[in-house]
Amino acid sequence: MSKTNESGRxxxxxxxxxxxxxxxxxxxxxxxxxxxxxGRKSAVPPxxxxxFTRAERARDALDETRRALARTV
Numbered sequence: 001m002s003k004t005n006e007s008g009r010x011x012x013x014x015x016x017x018x019x020x021x022x023x024x025x026x027x028x029x030x031x032x033x034x035x036x037x038x039g040r041k042s043a044v045p046p047x048x049x050x051x052f053t054r055a056e057r058a059r060d061a062l063d064e065t066r067r068a069l070a071r072t073v
Contacts, residue, residue, distance in 0.1 A: 009043040012036065012052060027052050 004010050014025050016039035024035040029047045036042045036052070044052075 004046065005043065007043070008045070010046050010049045011041050012044050012049045013041045014038050014052070025052070027055075 014036045017023075021038070024037055027034045027036060027044075027048050029045075029051050034042075034044060034048055036044070
């Protein structure tokens with residue numbers, strides 16, 4: 001996330017995905033939906049950037065849990 005601009009939006013950089021992933025990321029906050037293109041910066045409301053960041057952290061935590069469980073088997 002970057003600083004807020006004059007319109008109250010923040011710049012969010014969505015990382016590029018693999019070739020098999022959808023070229024856009026869907027983010028929904030309070031009934032408003034956003035399709036953010038991968039590999040580009042988008043100006044979004046702070047709530048959308050916060051939700052995207054939260055979801056990325058949750059995905060990383062899930063990946064780490066899966067790796068830990070695979071090591072115990």
